[in-house]
Amino acid sequence: MKTWIYSGPLSMFGAKVEIAAREKGLAFELVMVPFTTDDAYEPKHPEVLRVNPVKLQVPVLVDEAVALFDSTQIFEYLEDRYPGPTHLALWPRDIAERACARQLEQKSDEVFFPNVVRLFGLQHDMQSAPAVAACAACASFYRDMDDLLATREYLAGPYSYADIAFYMAHVFADRKGAGMTGATPRLVAWRDRVGERTAVRAVVDPMMRFLAAQGRGVPAFLQR
Secondary structure (H helix, E strand, C coil): CCCEEECCCHHHHHHHHHHHHHHHCCEEEEEEECCCCCCEEECCHHHHHCCCCCEEECCCCEEEEEEEEEEHHHHHHHHHCCCCCCCCCCCCCCCHHHHHHHHHHHHHHHHHHHHHHHHHCCCCCCCHHHHHHHHHHHHHHHHHHHHCCCCEEEEEEECCHHHCCCCCHHHHHHHHHCCCCCCHHHHHHHHHHHHHHHHHHHHHHHHHHHHHHCCCCCCCCHCC
């Protein structure tokens, strides 16, 4: 039975799932749902309505008898359904490292990214107190991640879902004015390592082309 991933051209969470599926080497059908220029996904795709009838959001994954929404839950399913060594393991084998990776993935979505969401509505006034505070919170998070990388190549040790999640969250942060600086050199080097992965480029490059085609800004580090 086929695997389908329902995403959108500017869906950060959909991009997370697509990168993970590509890292796993899965064959899947990618369906980009209808998108309007005000960053809305209309009309709602019938499979999104069926699988996620309350939140009405992508990503949605349909695989065999399973239909899931929420990128973190999809990560968990993919790791159980397609484990290593047959497929690339994206949670660490070590129990403590795995717990750390899961927490970092959660922090990326629920601690870091809410600051980026605040910036979405403040692009007209990036000198306002709320915008400055959101950028400062992002910078503080970057410093924490830079400290982690003092002793490891990736955020939780081996490359993991934590790296996928934070990389995509950072792409959107940079787009909205809260990018990395030379103050976190280890994190910038990490970003470059992750960004050159084949699975990451296969997802991020089309997203950047979509932005450019709409006349929207593309982060400097992603201008190929």
